[in-house]
Amino acid sequence: MNNKSILTICLTILIPISCYLALKYFSDGTVILPRNLLLEDVVKKEKNGKTFYDSIWHKTANFKLVNQLGDTVSLYDIKNKTIVIDLFFTHCASICPRLTRSMKTLQGSFKTGGESRLKVDTSVVQFISLSIDPESDSVPQLRMYADKFGINPDNWWLLTGNRDSIYNFIFEALKLGDFKDAKVDPTFAHTDRFVLLDKNYIMRGRLDAPYNGLDSISMSVLARDIGLLMMEKDKKKPSTIFTAIIDLSWLWLIIAICISGFMWLLSKNRSKS
Numbered sequence: 001m002n003n004k005s006i007l008t009i010c011l012t013i014l015i016p017i018s019c020y021l022a023l024k025y026f027s028d029g030t031v032i033l034p035r036n037l038l039l040e041d042v043v044k045k046e047k048n049g050k051t052f053y054d055s056i057w058h059k060t061a062n063f064k065l066v067n068q069l070g071d072t073v074s075l076y077d078i079k080n081k082t083i084v085i086d087l088f089f090t091h092c093a094s095i096c097p098r099l100t101r102s103m104k105t106l107q108g109s110f111k112t113g114g115e116s117r118l119k120v121d122t123s124v125v126q127f128i129s130l131s132i133d134p135e136s137d138s139v140p141q142l143r144m145y146a147d148k149f150g151i152n153p154d155n156w157w158l159l160t161g162n163r164d165s166i167y168n169f170i171f172e173a174l175k176l177g178d179f180k181d182a183k184v185d186p187t188f189a190h191t192d193r194f195v196l197l198d199k200n201y202i203m204r205g206r207l208d209a210p211y212n213g214l215d216s217i218s219m220s221v222l223a224r225d226i227g228l229l230m231m232e233k234d235k236k237k238p239s240t241i242f243t244a245i246i247d248l249s250w251l252w253l254i255i256a257i258c259i260s261g262f263m264w265l266l267s268k269n270r271s272k273s
Contacts, residue, residue, distance in 0.1 A: 033204075033225075033228050033229070033232060034196065034204040034205050034206055034225040034228065034229065035204065035205070035206070035207070036055070036057040036202055036203070036204060037057075037058075037203045037204060037205050037207070038057060038058035038175060038178070038202075038203055039055055039056070039057060039058070040056045040057060040058045041055075041056040042054070042055055042056070043056055057202050058175065058202065058203065059200065059201050059202055060075065060173045060174060060197055060201040060202070060203060061075075061169070061172065061173040062074050062075050062076045063075050063161075063165065063166075063169045063173070064161075064165075065130075065159040065160065065161035065165070065166070066139060066159065066160055066161050067142070067153070067157040067158060067159055068139065068142035068143045068145075068146045068151075068153060068157070068158040069139075069143070069153055070139045073157060073159070075128075075201065076201070078126045079199075080199050081123070081124065081125055081126045081155075081199065082124065082125045082126070082196065082197070082198060082199065082226050082229045082230060083125070083126045083127075083128060083196070083197040083198075083201070084103070084106065084125060084126070084127050084128070084194055084195070084196055084197075084222070084226070085127075085128045085129075085130060085174070085194070085195040085197070086099050086103060086128075086129050086130070086193075086194050086195070086213055087129070087130050087132050087170065087189055087190065087191055088100060088129050088130070088131065088132070088158075089131050089132050089133035089136065089137055090131070090133075090136070090137050090141050090142065090144075090145040091133070091136060092190075095190075095192055095213075095214060097149075098213070098214055099129075099192065099194075099213040099214070100129070100145075100149050100151075101149070102194075102213045102214070102216075102219050103127055103129065103156070103194075103213070104149060104150070104151065105219065106125075106127065106219065106222065106223055106226075107120055107127055107151075107152060107155070107156055108120070109223050110124050110125055110226070120152050120154060120155060122154045122155040124226070124230055125155065125226050125230075126155050126156075126157070127155060127156040127157070128156075128157050128159060129156070129157070129158045129159065130159050130166055130169070130170065131158065131159060131160045131166070132166065132167075132170075132188060132189045132190060134160040134161055134162070134163050134166055135163060137158075137160045138160065139160065142158040142159075142160055145158065146158055167186075167189060170184070170189045171184075171186060171189075174195055174203070175203075176189065176191065176193065176195070179193070179210065192212050192213045192214045193210055193211060193212065193213070194211040194212075194213045194219075194222060195211070196211060196222065196225060196226070196229075198229050198232070199229070204225070204229065205225075206221070206225075209221060
């Protein structure tokens with residue numbers, strides 16, 4: 001076997017292996033975002049003569065309720081934030097205090113640095129606790145409950161209002177009754193499930209691991225997913241993440257050098273012959 005054949009074999013093996021190792025290195029660093037949960041429709045579209053299908057995901061409808069400060073607020077008042085929602089009532093003696101503590105731990109996870117006394121970063125995530133017994137949970141009652149647990153109202157609303165409006169939001173907008181794991185009673189919506197909405201008010205999560213407010217591991221996953229959604233790029237804007245992943249210009253440089261070397265050796269062998 002002459003030198004040219006050996007070099008050709010080496011290059012044939014080296015280039016695919018190099019590409020595989022490079023792609024494996026970059027793919028190992030990718031992150032799996034919490035997926036969209038509620039598919040409403042699939043629409044057929046055409047662009048530039050090509051047909052493609054676009055998934056339409058359920059967008060959570062708006063509400064107008066009153067928080068613990070007596071302010072009337074709506075879901076769509078919240079702009080460019082991830083949103084976490086749970087259900088509670090102030091005189092609950094079972095799971096609600098634990099859910100509130102879990103939410104408080106989440107709120108404390110997002111703090112600004114640089115000061116001796118850290119402050120909650122209110123620009124990242126909005127927390128919402130919906131009272132499922134609004135007839136008993138008046139604004140003063142919510143305020144007392146918030147004071148008891150040291151709740152920061154800057155990005156955590158305890159909400160009360162019309163019972164039908166709240167239950168319609170729970171079952172029609174959040175569609176909690178559609179999830180088998182939620183086990184939500186339509187007459188009294190008591191559940192340990194936390195709901196995660198992205199900046200477009202679309203429910204996100206992990207089908208194999210719903211966010212259980214009583215489970216510290218599940219809450220760690222939720223905290224991580226909030227962070228991931230913070231970094232998620234707007235699909236309408238050009239993304240640089242995947243460009244960085246597939247930008248293997250250094251690999252193409254190596255391939256070009258190998259090919260140039262091969263051509264040089266080939267021309268040298270020809271001149272000798």
